[in-house]
C-alpha cells in the first residue's frame with residue numbers, strides 16, 4: 001500500500017536555512033558544501049576519463065539483478081554516468097523502456113555511445129535531469145534505481161520526494177552506494193558513515209510503506225516500496 005503521508009520532515013537535510021531558497025546544484029547534502037569531485041560533476045576531458053574509470057571501477061551487475069525488473073516494466077536510472085547499468089538493464093531484462101536522467105551533457109554523450117542500438121530503437125531514453133527534477137510525470141515508472149549518487153544530491157528530501165512522486169504504487173525505489181560485504185580497496189574511503197545511511201533510511205521511511213536494507217558484495221542498498 002502507498003504511504004500517502006508525504007509531510008516533509010521538520011529539519012532539512014541540507015543544513016541551509018529554508019528561507020535561503022534551494023541549495024545550488026553543485027551542493028552536496030552530505031558534505032554541507034559544493035562537491036567538486038570530477039566523479040560528481042563530470043565535464044570536459046577529465047569528465048570523460050572519470051566516466052571510463054566509473055565503468056571499470058563500479059560494478060553494476062549486482063544491482064541490475066537486485067532490482068528485479070519484470071517483463072514490460074519501465075525503469076528509471078538517476079545519475080546514469082557513463083551508462084554501464086543502463087546497458088546491463090537493456091541486455092539482461094525485458095523492460096519495455098529504460099529512462100535515464102543525469103545533469104552531465106558529457107555523460108549523456110558517453111552513455112548514448114555505450115547504448116547506441118537501444119537508444120536508436122527507442123527502448124533507452126537518456127535525458128538531462130536531476131534527482132530532484134526528473135521531468136517525468138507522476139507515477140510514470142515501475143522501478144527507480146540510483147547508484148553512487150545519493151550523497152551528491154543537493155537536498156536528500158527533495159530527491160526522495162521526487163522519486164516517490166514518479167514511481168507507481170507497488171513500484172520500488174532502490175538507492176545504492178559504495179559499501180557492501182566486500183568493498184574494493186578504491187571504494188573504501190567513499191563508504192558513508194552509519195549516521196548518513198540512517199538519514200537516507202529515515203527519508204525513505206517518511207514516504208514509503210516498506211523500506212529494506214541489504215548488503216550486496218560492493219554496495220549498501222535501500223529498497224523502498226511505494
Ligand SMILES: C[S@@+](CC[C@H](N)C(=O)[O-])C[C@H]1O[C@@H](n2cnc3c(N)ncnc32)[C@H](O)[C@@H]1O
Pocket residue numbers: 039040041042054055058078079080081082101102103104107129130131132146147148149152153154
Ligand atoms: C559518481 S557518478 C556515478 C555514475 C554511475 N551511477 C556509477 O555508479 O558508476 C555520479 C553521477 O551523478 C550525476 N549527478 C550529479 N548530480 C546529480 C543530481 N543532482 N542528480 C542526478 N545525478 C547527478 C553526475 O553527473 C554523474 O554522472
